[in-house]
Amino acid sequence: MINITLPDNSVRQFAEGTTSLDVAKSISEGLARNVLASKVNGEVWDLNRPINADASLKLFTWNDDEGKATFWHSSAHLMAEAIELLYPGVKFGIGPNIENGFYYDIDFEGKSISSDDFKAIEDKIIELAQRKSTFNRKEVSKNEAVDYFTKKADPYKLDLIKDLEDGTISFYESGNFVDLCRGPHLPDTSNIKAVKLLNTAGAYWRGDEKNKQLTRIYGITFPKQKELAEYLVLLEEAKKRDHRKLGKELELFAFSQKVGMGLPLWLPKGADLRARLETFLKNVQKKAGYLQVITPHIGNKELYVTSGHYEKYGKDSFQPIRTPQEGEEFFLKPMNCPHHCEIYNTKPHSYKDLPVRLAEFGTVYRYEQSGELHGLTRVRGFTQDDAHIFCRPDQVKEEFIKVIDIVLYIFKTLDFNDFTAQISLRDPNNKEKYIGSDENWEKAESAIIEASAEKGLKTVVELGEAAFYGPKLDFMVKDAIGRKWQLGTIQVDYNLPERFELEYTGSDNQKHRPVMIHRAPFGSMERFVAVLIEHCGGKFPLWLTPDQVIILPISEKYENYAKKVLNLLNNYEIRALIDDRSEKTGKKIRDAELKKIPFMLIVGEKEEAENTVSVRKQSEGDLGTFTIEAFANIINEEINTLLQLNNK
């Protein structure tokens, strides 16, 4: 008999060689039906793998990430089996599960696969799943593994095996398909009830451009049809929220081939929105002691030679601009920090002056490969809400706390309530990779960790993810439909102060090197606006939206009254406009709804007589009749509630 310890610390006895599935059955039949994988002594296992000694056991269902991962990994095998049947002789690369589903990289040897072929593959997958084939784990020697795939003439699997250690190699067999695989897998295929292949993509073998490009097929599966249907609805919703679509519809921004790809044109409404966001942040920063600066869009090559950016990125940047007479070389600025370092250097600093916080909405230009460009999230010219804090090493923690406060305030105000922070530290086994003294690194890393803890951030620590010049803290938000985005960042930098020979005079009358902190709570205005659009589906917070109110006179007769309402609202600093087209009210309402204007004020005979407005809220409907003053107060109160934290 062996002892199995469950997560609640209860211990149950089973015969040696029992499986996780047996344990599940002993707990309840429902659990046995729903369990997908298990964790035995901390390792994710197949349900039907025998347990031969005392062990701790955790069972996973569809509700656990590990359960989904196993489900999708098994689905990848099933897809491969289906494809092998439909396209005999194809070669397989890797087929892992991913956050939403799975993919398999396949060499179709010249044949191209498109979404037209998906239906047949999907049908085949379901057909195979219904056969209820079991996944059988088999441990094989390296020689056996090589033999098998040599016979199958699959160069990719052989390439993978090459890097594996003998004795750790396993095969999984299901139906007629055998794959090199670490596992784990579902006991059998019957749980896979619904499948959707999503798209294809070219993917280089092992991600290396020098290797052959394979066809990657993405798919997702579910234990229930209904769950697939829900997922498809979610995809539809994401499409509706696509910032490129909404940006066009709401006239926020545009692109022009003539201007150049990846170079956004901010239309009046978009510029208005962006300016409001900038003002908002400027006000917050002013209170936090930031000093606004402005620097030019180009910089002499020497600046970037000093900063080190020339050496690192010179070849992959827009190429230099030359002056016609002197032949001087200028680069479009890819970062604001070198300029800010030079601003710091315009005068000597005392330890008493620090921290110095220089802020700029600085537009930078970076070359991105044409295929990498994407709406506003990946562009070649963008504006960072940049600032550089020059401080003493002992001030790093306090400055981090202050920046985190700003980020939290922004997230709260803009309704990003689900976020995590990633702390990126240096790789402790590879310290030579990094610039700066051990002492400073340790100080900075513990400052970040302590600051995050004090602010109660949900954090993940990643070792080895730090930049060579310093540790950092990145913020990831989840939007309204659950997608993750990386936004703000705070980074410590020991490199630039060194390169620009930044100094301050300490209390000991000696010269010291300040620490530099880069930070951008939004990240970039372009990216942030894109994420914001998708987060709120184009329905911006009232304080931010370009048009807050539209006045809809019932007919021409009430236009004068509409103008009077407009003037009064303007006195309350409410942004309003009048729809004076000769259209019926229903049409005007419809158009205003589609433009996502938060409030519609319908004015006609009754309202004019009583000096009131009839209020309709976007996507909610009629709110009733209010005096103009009462309405203005409601709006301003709503805005103040949203922004009130600012006053604390």
Added chain:
RNA sequence: GCCAGUGUAGCUCAGUUGGUCAGAGCAGCUGAUUUGUAAUCAGCUGGUCGGGGGUUCGAAUCCCUCCACCGGCUCCA
């Protein structure tokens, strides 16, 4: 950059196997209508069917090429 897909009026899309196939709705313009909580009616203006080559008696439709857009291009068996 690479692989796959798409490219028809400002927008959303029809256009059968190449032969009145250059269309519709919305938007825009003109006029009528003076309107009460998601589309008033009528008329009109919009397009070298992404660009350029080719095949053909004939191309939006077939082929080549270029351009743009779109989905991706290590979440490592």
